[in-house]
Amino acid sequence: MTDRLVVEAVGERLGTDALARLRSLRRRLWWRRAVRSGLVALAAAAVGAALVQLLARAFPLESAPWLQASLVTVVATAWLGLIIRARPTLVEAARRADEELDLRQRLGTALELARRETDDPLEARQLADARVRLHAVDLRRAFRPSLARRPLAIAGVGLAMTLLLVAWPNPQDSVIDQRRAARDAAERVAEEVEEIADEIGEENVDNPDPRREELERQLRELARQLREEGADREATLARIGSVQEALARMTDPRAAERDAALTQLARATSRAAADDEDANAEGDPEEAARDLEELGERAGSMTADEAAARADALRQAAQASAASQPAASRALAEAAEALDRAARSGSQEDREAAQEALDRAADAVREAAGDRRLQRDVARSQSALQDGARQVARAGQPTGSSGQPGASGQPGASGQPGGQPGSSGQPGGQPGSSGQPGGQPGSSGQPGGQPGGQPGGQPGGQPGGQPGSQPGPGSQPGSGGGTNVRRIPSGGLRTGGFDGPTQGNQGFDVDGDHGVLSDFDRIGRPGDPDFVAGGDGSGGTDQSGSGSGVGFDNDAVVPYRSVFDLFHDYAQASLDRQQVPITLKDLVRDYFSRLEPTE
Amino acid sequence: MTEPIPTTAPASDATQPMSPEEFAELASAIEREVGTFIVGQQQLVRQTLISLLAGSHALLEGVPGLGKTMLVRTMSEALDLGFSRIQFTPDLMPADIVGTNIIVEEGGERRFRFQQGPIFSNLVLADEINRATPKTQSALLEAMQEHRVTVAKQQYTLSEPFFVLATQNPLEMEGTYPLPEAQLDRFFFKIDVPFPSEEDLVRIMDRTTGGAQPSVGKAATGAQVLAMQQLARDVPIASHVMAYAIRILRGTHPDTERVPEIVRSFVRYGASPRGAQAIVLGAKIHALLDGRFNVAYADVQAVAAPALRHRIILNFEGEAEGIGTDSVVRAIIGETPTEPAE
Numbered sequence: 043m044t045d046r047l048v049v050e051a052v053g054e055r056l057g058t059d060a061l062a063r064l065r066s067l068r069r070r071l072w073w074r075r076a077v078r079s080g081l082v083a084l085a086a087a088a089v090g091a092a093l094v095q096l097l098a099r100a101f102p103l104e105s106a107p108w109l110q111a112s113l114v115t116v117v118a119t120a121w122l123g124l125i126i127r128a129r130p131t132l133v134e135a136a137r138r139a140d141e142e143l144d145l146r147q148r149l150g151t152a153l154e155l156a157r158r159e160t161d162d163p164l165e166a167r168q169l170a171d172a173r174v175r176l177h178a179v180d181l182r183r184a185f186r187p188s189l190a191r192r193p194l195a196i197a198g199v200g201l202a203m204t205l206l207l208v209a210w211p212n213p214q215d216s217v218i219d220q221r222r223a224a225r226d227a228a229e230r231v232a233e234e235v236e237e238i239a240d241e242i243g244e245e246n247v248d249n250p251d252p253r254r255e256e257l258e259r260q261l262r263e264l265a266r267q268l269r270e271e272g273a274d275r276e277a278t279l280a281r282i283g284s285v286q287e288a289l290a291r292m293t294d295p296r297a298a299e300r301d302a303a304l305t306q307l308a309r310a311t312s313r314a315a316a317d318d319e320d321a322n323a324e325g326d327p328e329e330a331a332r333d334l335e336e337l338g339e340r341a342g343s344m345t346a347d348e349a350a351a352r353a354d355a356l357r358q359a360a361q362a363s364a365a366s367q368p369a370a371s372r373a374l375a376e377a378a379e380a381l382d383r384a385a386r387s388g389s390q391e392d393r394e395a396a397q398e399a400l401d402r403a404a405d406a407v408r409e410a411a412g413d414r415r416l417q418r419d420v421a422r423s424q425s426a427l428q429d430g431a432r433q434v435a436r437a438g439q440p441t442g443s444s445g446q447p448g449a450s451g452q453p454g455a456s457g458q459p460g461g462q463p464g465s466s467g468q469p470g471g472q473p474g475s476s477g478q479p480g481g482q483p484g485s486s487g488q489p490g491g492q493p494g495g496q497p498g499g500q501p502g503g504q505p506g507g508q509p510g511s512q513p514g515p516g517s518q519p520g521s522g523g524g525t526n527v528r529r530i531p532s533g534g535l536r537t538g539g540f541d542g543p544t545q546g547n548q549g550f551d552v553d554g555d556h557g558v559l560s561d562f563d564r565i566g567r568p569g570d571p572d573f574v575a576g577g578d579g580s581g582g583t584d585q586s587g588s589g590s591g592v593g594f595d596n597d598a599v600v601p602y603r604s605v606f607d608l609f610h611d612y613a614q615a616s617l618d619r620q621q622v623p624i625t626l627k628d629l630v631r632d633y634f635s636r637l638e639p640t641e
Numbered sequence: 642m643t644e645p646i647p648t649t650a651p652a653s654d655a656t657q658p659m660s661p662e663e664f665a666e667l668a669s670a671i672e673r674e675v676g677t678f679i680v681g682q683q684q685l686v687r688q689t690l691i692s693l694l695a696g697s698h699a700l701l702e703g704v705p706g707l708g709k710t711m712l713v714r715t716m717s718e719a720l721d722l723g724f725s726r727i728q729f730t731p732d733l734m735p736a737d738i739v740g741t742n743i744i745v746e747e748g749g750e751r752r753f754r755f756q757q758g759p760i761f762s763n764l765v766l767a768d769e770i771n772r773a774t775p776k777t778q779s780a781l782l783e784a785m786q787e788h789r790v791t792v793a794k795q796q797y798t799l800s801e802p803f804f805v806l807a808t809q810n811p812l813e814m815e816g817t818y819p820l821p822e823a824q825l826d827r828f829f830f831k832i833d834v835p836f837p838s839e840e841d842l843v844r845i846m847d848r849t850t851g852g853a854q855p856s857v858g859k860a861a862t863g864a865q866v867l868a869m870q871q872l873a874r875d876v877p878i879a880s881h882v883m884a885y886a887i888r889i890l891r892g893t894h895p896d897t898e899r900v901p902e903i904v905r906s907f908v909r910y911g912a913s914p915r916g917a918q919a920i921v922l923g924a925k926i927h928a929l930l931d932g933r934f935n936v937a938y939a940d941v942q943a944v945a946a947p948a949l950r951h952r953i954i955l956n957f958e959g960e961a962e963g964i965g966t967d968s969v970v971r972a973i974i975g976e977t978p979t980e981p982a983e
Binding site: 165 | 661872875876877878879880881882933934935936937938939979980
């Protein structure tokens, strides 16, 4: 019989007043059940939270707070469900009241009898007796919730444990921070890699190149892997390393030379094809290809002398770049031969052959341009990955208190002779910016060959009136060392917190044509109205980096030799300990061999 | 040819309905009158009265001299009922109990005439029932069950109320014929007669060794007893209380799930359904005696031991260990929940 029918029967045979009291009993019983189950739920949640905390101390459980919140939510939901299910019926309340209020099953029997339609006098007496007893019950004392000791104690212990564990520093937090930082770094790297992949993809639309498509695919795959499993720093570095290795295989070691040669070839080709000394000053291969195609179209209309002159110019252009751009140069040379032949024979057939050869040369130039684009993409990708690997490697590591300054960079090699005023060598040793490992190795990398002749008219009235028109011969490169050790404590190097250099000193080049040297702007010239002639300078003054730049927080100046050995040993140990591609090992060894002190 | 003779007439043909208050009053009066002669032993008196009001029979077990016979005699006096006593001995024959046909000469003719035995009474004391042979015991037990006797193919109905109180001595086993389980089952209650307390013993000495002899008044008639029996059966019992009684009964069976270990280990056979009937009917009467109109778990628990103790058969280990059936019943009650746990 449903509770509704019981309610009707009780209301009819026991009266509404009795029904109201029974309902009151039911509410109180329900409340007591809720309190009891609530205590159990609280105990379960507290113990669960404490267990999660314990687990979080044994393992780097990044989602521990979420787990705890989920646990509490689940327990609370279960408790609510339990409360709803635990709502007692009137019969249950009556029987429980019989049991606990010493009613001797009067109410339970009465509820059962109420549902029958009988006129038995004894049953009527029973109903009346139950009604009287029910009215005598003190409802306020019925079904008082009691706090069960065991769940209460368990909940207390669980809560205390949870609070204690929360307050007590967790050694796994640092691991979690490192993972999080590694993941963030991996995410940033993934974004950068994807940006490059997007750019490659966009650029590859017009001139589809399967190699660039493959490069784009590799970069996107790497980005995906970094996003999915970026928390594992070692794995991330390994992935980046494997892609770097793949990129290294795609890298043309002579890319720079070929690049320059292609520029030169394009410039020379356009000038030869267009017979214009100012044509294609930028050395754009596409423009050169177009010029060749136009030349081919004009081949039929050119005079023999003109064609011979063009052919000769083209031949010279081809010869100039034959070493670095053999394919394009060869095609260009063939085109020059064909053009020359056509000029000599004047036959239509040769002219057409010349036109085709010129078109082939244009295609060869374009193909070389494609190679250059690929190499540039590879280089850009390598750069991004190198930077990304550094970011990932550094992620979550305790940062140094300050960066090591450029550590007494060697003077800019003596602004040599000439005693040119102001020709002082650049001070070596740019102070490393704080925290930047591997601060620029003291601008010692700057070739000492700063033009010795700083104009005398330096703002600020530097004496040294010689205009310094001649560049100082200080062509010896500075040998500033610099260090990227994050922190060198006084009294020796700490071994515990030292993670080794993450960016070694960069090599340097002296490029005669396209190097770092550039012309300075002259400020004053002899004869200018405001020109004040200066006296002879007293010669360059070597300046040494003071090493007191920003972030220099130690008072130790570490000799280059010792720093080099330290770095070298660390790198060697790392190479031996970890799986590093052979090519990268060679690269590192080569790098250190180049930095080997020569004294 | 045997002449049929009228059966013993019932005390009252038409019993008037009785109110619970009258029931309680009469029962109280009976107990009070019995109490004038029987010192202490309230439980014994109460359980005997319940057996009587249930319309069934009781087996009293106790050492000699505890007042078993006195109790039955006093009760018969208090109830204004016919009383007879049968002292069971090994040479007692069935005819000595139920009666026999004798040859009489009436009007110059010889004919058989049934001579009633002592069983034809309202209250029958079967003293030391285990001393009679099984044949004789069976004659009594058949009369107890059927409320009639058959002699020479002629049935004679016993008058109501008919109440047999049998006694047996648990100590003297030599020369006795223990009642078979099937016959024990026919006793509504098996009531243990405990040894009186020191205080009760003092009062017994005072009453029995002094000059004054207490007299027992009539507290109820046979018709009133029948009305009480009728009313007792009308007491309502809720289904969950009935289920509790059933659970207790099932708890005596070792092959039932979740029974106490003592049952599983030491009980060979559990109680028959008659045990549950005895519990429920006894609980109803117990409730009325307690002034209630419904059966409570407490009533069931109060009558469970006398209703079940003779219906539980211990195994060899139980007998060897000296396990009493009362302890088995206590264990069952202790481990059988009345209501689902909160």
